[in-house]
Amino acid sequence: MSSVGIIGNMDIVSGFRLGGVKEGVAVANKDEAIVAFDKFLDDELSVIIITQKIANEIRSHINKKLGSQVLPMVIEIPDKDSKSEESSDQLAELIKRVTGVEMVK
């Protein structure tokens, strides 16, 4: 059973296919990304890998669809040309939100 999927640009998808991920969808714009993401959800994949640029564009869609359920796990990976700072920023924000009060204490 296939349980890993990748949404990204052509190159990334080719790369992951080489690595053995079969469910790869190369997308060029936001609408395609949403369609691909929904398809993955319908297929009940357990891990969905999305490149950061695309994830940023469809973030609200992702959050709306996922809520707080455990599966699928959505993971963002940096693009060929983007830095990895953004997702650690997100994490820092989360830490601040969760532990902020305790940290001050």
Next chain:
Amino acid sequence: MAQDIIDGINPTRMELLNLKKRTKLAEKGYTLLKEKRSALIKEFFDILDRVKGVREEAYSKLNEAIIALTSAQIVMGDMAVRKASLAVKESIDVDIASRSIMGVSVPIVNINMDEKSLIDRGYGFNDTSIQLDEAAKKFEESIKLVIELAEIEKTIYLLADEIEATKRRVNALEHIMIPKFKNTVKFIDMRLQDLERENFVRLKKIQSTVEDKEEENSDEMEIAV
């Protein structure tokens, strides 16, 4: 807030007993939840330490893989790489189990990925280059790390949600429910005491009236005698 009491409460002894019971329960719940919150936050920080290392490793592996892929594309051309990639057999299978951290079920991923030799990958050797083999290998390695990272990140998000919910509950108990209970208990207690005093005064009054009357009676009796 300080004088907040539960609306529509009857100041009776029955209610007082009930409320005292509820206060005790609320306080017990409060301590328990506080402990849960601390435990969750501890877990949260433990896992935060892990995520940094894994993320860096995954990202650098991925970067290497992308560079290897680019060189394969340079040597073979875009189309050929794409064609070869389509021929690769699916080799990743993940098992998802879950474990519970303080009642939060978090995923545990088991990646079943067998080491593949060149032949198992599935593309032909005729029109592929060694750079492609290199890229495929690097991608296999990085996919493993990326999935591990996904597991950890998901855990972090789930824990964060639970911590927030617990925190809200702890605060609601600490700042709203428990003071409210205590105020109400105090209110009923004072009310009951008041009633008791009222009763006492009434009794005294009756007693004195009765005594007055008895005196009058005895006076009359004496006169009669």
